Amino acid sequence: MTEHVDVLIVGAGLSGIGAAHHIQSAFPRRTYTILEARDALGGTWDLFRYPGVRSDSDMHTLGYRFRPWTQAKAIADGPSILRYVKDTAEEAGIDRHIRFGHKVIRAEWSTVDSLWTVEAVHHGETVRFTANFLYSCSGYYHYDTGYLPEFPGIERFGGTVIHPQQWPEDLDYTGKKVVVIGSGATAVTLVPAMTDKAAHVTMLQRSPTYILSIPAEDAIANALRRLLGPRFAYPIARWKNVALGTLIYQLSRRRPDLVQSLIRKTVIKQLPPGYDVDTHFKPRYNPWDQRLCLVPDGDLFKAIRHGKASVVTDHVTGFTKTGLQLESGAELEADIVVTATGLRLRALGGVELVIDGRVLKLPETMAYKGMMLSGVPNFAFTIGYTNASWTLKADLVAEYVVRVLRHLDAHGYDVCVPTNDDPTVTEQPLLNFQAGYVLRSIHEFPKAGSRFPWQLGMSYAHDVVKLRFGRVDDGAMRFSRQAVGALQ
Known part of the structure; x- marks a missing residue:
């Protein structure tokens, strides 16, 4: 029928x-x-x-x-x-x-x-x-399935490889060394989130991404809701955020150097003194050529500051039994590798x-x-x-x-x-x-x-x-x- x-x-x-x-x-x-x-x-x-x-x-x-x-x-x-x-x-x-x-x-x-x-x-x-x-x-x-590049020797790896799109419910990463491959929205979310149990989490990226810290709570929207109630506050907050997002986007397209400078300054303030910002947080493209990554309350930068997470900027040449071989010649040890490599x-x-x-x-x-x-x-x-x-x-x-x-x-x-x-x-x-x-x-x-x-x-x-x-x-x-x- x-x-x-x-x-x-x-x-x-x-x-x-x-x-x-x-x-x-x-x-x-x-x-x-x-x-x-x-x-x-x-x-x-x-x-x-x-x-x-x-x-x-x-x-x-x-x-x-x-x-x-x-x-x-x-x-x-x-x-x-x-x-x-x-x-x-x-x-x-x-x-x-x-x-x-x-x-x-x-x-x-x-x-x-x-x-x-x-x-x-x-x-x-x-x-x-x-x-x-x-x-x-x-x-x-x-x-x-998500996107997974070809990694030579992945079958040799003695640990666990996971794509975020197929996250196993029973994964226990307590006390484990975790490497997250990628620098997009998924990676910058996973890295600070996994520091609650992991021994250490490393974000391994081929090249940096623009990362912007924003408050997890919208103070203006919350104040408007208390004052006006949800029905009237919501459209005001919505248009306020539309306007702010449009301003940032338009500035990024018309004055990319200015936006680059502003993002760089906010990143430097949230990282440890002397941190190599140019290697790990200076993208090769202009803001909004790719989507900006947002981190609520700077959680990624906090994890780096506290020594729970780190960033490595390098290319993967292949997997070893105990981790990842990098183009620089270094080897990155891992118990768990998360391939946050995209959709x-x-x-x-x-x-x-x-x-x-x-x-x-x-x-x-x-x-x-x-x-x-x-x-x-x-x-x-x-x-x-x-x-x-x-x-x-x-x-x-x-x-x-x-x-x-x-x-x-x-x-x-x-x-x-x-x-x-x-x-x-x-x-x-x-x-x-x-x-x-x-x-x-x-x-x-x-x-x-x-x-x-x-x-x-x-x-x-x-x-x-x-x-x-x-x-x-x-x-x-x-x-x-x-x-x-x-x-x-």
């Missing part, structure tokens, strides 16, 4: 639960289902279980626009974020619409029927759903899209407003900002999908499809970001265009104006009525 819904959402993580909330609030009588490949909701915040897992954005912007974050800590731990997502789903009854263990593998659009037919694997069997609108909220990375990107969760029998090649499509695809009807996806909180964009995408569906209803249409027929629009990478995990896989993603509406915007303020208040019928989005029954 094939089950039919008006809107089919793929993924029950932060984006999927938010999307469902927007759809349900705007259209109480419209049917929707969420298909989730895993057996739990929460996405990233249920998957990652490594010590100290936390947000790398403040929760006043990573939280939903419609649900205030009320805890004191703005840089929240993973379990608190997961509880927030679960509470959002349970309070709105969204959890009753989730089908767990349903891995979507294929979705085919029929122009004749104006309908998506979606295939998912559940307990080894293929099940099918039909939907008028397909909404992908599956994130942009492989949930199964593997995966467009649309690996789902194969088919349009009237033709398999769609994503790199041949162009992203419309960073959320829909040229030539693909009744379809939307969520990709967040690289320079700000993911949920800021996820909320806007959901709001825009609601606007599109309302436009369909108001004019009696049942099909919307972005169409790029302007030969002067040139192709560009979807993400103009120099992080390794992006560069390795961006060729598998849709393209962006040289101008709006074919660009993936990186300014929340601009996107608010364009997506919340801009025209839906903008000339690039084409509407039609083809099937007998329109969306109800």
